Amino acid sequence: MTGPLEGLRVLELGAIGPSAHAAMVLGDLGADVVRVDRRMAAPTPEMRLTGDVLRSRRSVCLDLKDPGDLETLRRMVDRADVLLEGFRPGVMERLGIGPDECLPRNPRLVFARVTGWGQDGPLAQTAGHDLNYIGLTGVLGALGPRDRPPPPPLALVGDYGGGSMYVLLGVLAALVERGVSGRGQVVDAAMVNGVSLLSQLMWSLRSDGAWQDTRHSNFLDGAAPYYRTYECSDGRYLAVAPLEQKFYDVLLTGLGLAPGDLPDRGDPANWPVIEARLDSIFRTRSRDAWAEHFAGSDACVSPVLTWDEASTDPQLRHREALVTIEGRLQAGIGPLFSRTRPDVPSAPRRLGEDGPEVFRDWGV
Numbered sequence: 001m002t003g004p005l006e007g008l009r010v011l012e013l014g015a016i017g018p019s020a021h022a023a024m025v026l027g028d029l030g031a032d033v034v035r036v037d038r039r040m041a042a043p044t045p046e047m048r049l050t051g052d053v054l055r056s057r058r059s060v061c062l063d064l065k066d067p068g069d070l071e072t073l074r075r076m077v078d079r080a081d082v083l084l085e086g087f088r089p090g091v092m093e094r095l096g097i098g099p100d101e102c103l104p105r106n107p108r109l110v111f112a113r114v115t116g117w118g119q120d121g122p123l124a125q126t127a128g129h130d131l132n133y134i135g136l137t138g139v140l141g142a143l144g145p146r147d148r149p150p151p152p153p154l155a156l157v158g159d160y161g162g163g164s165m166y167v168l169l170g171v172l173a174a175l176v177e178r179g180v181s182g183r184g185q186v187v188d189a190a191m192v193n194g195v196s197l198l199s200q201l202m203w204s205l206r207s208d209g210a211w212q213d214t215r216h217s218n219f220l221d222g223a224a225p226y227y228r229t230y231e232c233s234d235g236r237y238l239a240v241a242p243l244e245q246k247f248y249d250v251l252l253t254g255l256g257l258a259p260g261d262l263p264d265r266g267d268p269a270n271w272p273v274i275e276a277r278l279d280s281i282f283r284t285r286s287r288d289a290w291a292e293h294f295a296g297s298d299a300c301v302s303p304v305l306t307w308d309e310a311s312t313d314p315q316l317r318h319r320e321a322l323v324t325i326e327g328r329l330q331a332g333i334g335p336l337f338s339r340t341r342p343d344v345p346s347a348p349r350r351l352g353e354d355g356p357e358v359f360r361d362w363g364v
Helices: 018-028 067-079 091-095 099-105 130-137 156-181 191-198 200-207 245-254 268-282 287-294 314-318 355-361
Strands: 009-013 032-037 058-061 082-085 110-115 185-190 228-231 237-240 301-303 322-325 328-331
Touching: 009 018, 009 067, 018 032, 018 082, 018 110, 018 156, 032 067, 058 355, 067 099, 082 156, 099 110, 099 185, 110 156, 130 156, 130 191, 156 185, 156 191, 185 191, 191 200, 228 268, 237 268, 237 287, 245 287, 287 301
Parallel strands: 009 032, 009 082, 032 058, 082 110, 110 185
Antiparallel strands: 228 237, 237 301, 322 328
16 A cells, blocks of 8 residues: 555554544555454454455454464564554453553554543443443434434444544554654543544533533524525425525525525524524425525535435545445545555455465564
């Protein structure tokens, strides 16, 4: 692989969720990522959940309960820049490959750990998933209409926003610091911390009395008529988001309304009246008719697409946000770089098929 991380060696201890996704991103950007899975007769159902997230790296299998295989892994640790793991706290220590064992062997190692609850605290040893972690942060309780249960946000908030992207930030920051000090360190990335960091704006607004705990009561949670989705005549939806007044004015003009036709949007008491008026107008045309009507304007109106529709969207295609790899449509590499453009990601490998090549390349 080429890319801005070319030459970086990453050792990924096989798991599902954010650690697998983070390893994919590192591999997409050019790092030599080796995923270590345990030997098994066939992939487990949990592993199948990872799918094409296992692209852009090579695969080896080791039995970490076997002294010889464990020593092989330790020798790989000696040559790694980053070790990435997503196990429950204490698992790596029990295997004999925790930070206290690995960092003395390789003082430049960045030992990255991503969990839901963190490495310590009263819940550290408790099982959980994305929905549990974001539930504790207050974020899940802020999603959705007030008369329905909060909807699961596709594991994007906890696993990938507060988990994968959060640990990637920690890894890259530790690598930058290592360039100064010459020393590695442990990165403890917990989703409860990452999601809380993502929600800083809401915590700030709440401190100012500008955000309510009740769902569907705030300007970013669907309560404001100028930041929500509207159903059209064909049952499809538009995303309408003119937060700034100047963009809201463009919206009104595009709808054939004058500023005086609607009450002041700055008063939440007027939101139901504005919403009802806009809702009745948007229901008069199809989604695509409205999208064409507002195309090129600053009204901040866009169609809400299905996965199939998104796969052919001109903007996404132009940005290479979606790519086809061996006949399978997938997310593209990001961000984009002016000089060190990464290769197209490689497809996932068969479990353990790269062992001899990896051990040779890594000098193990």
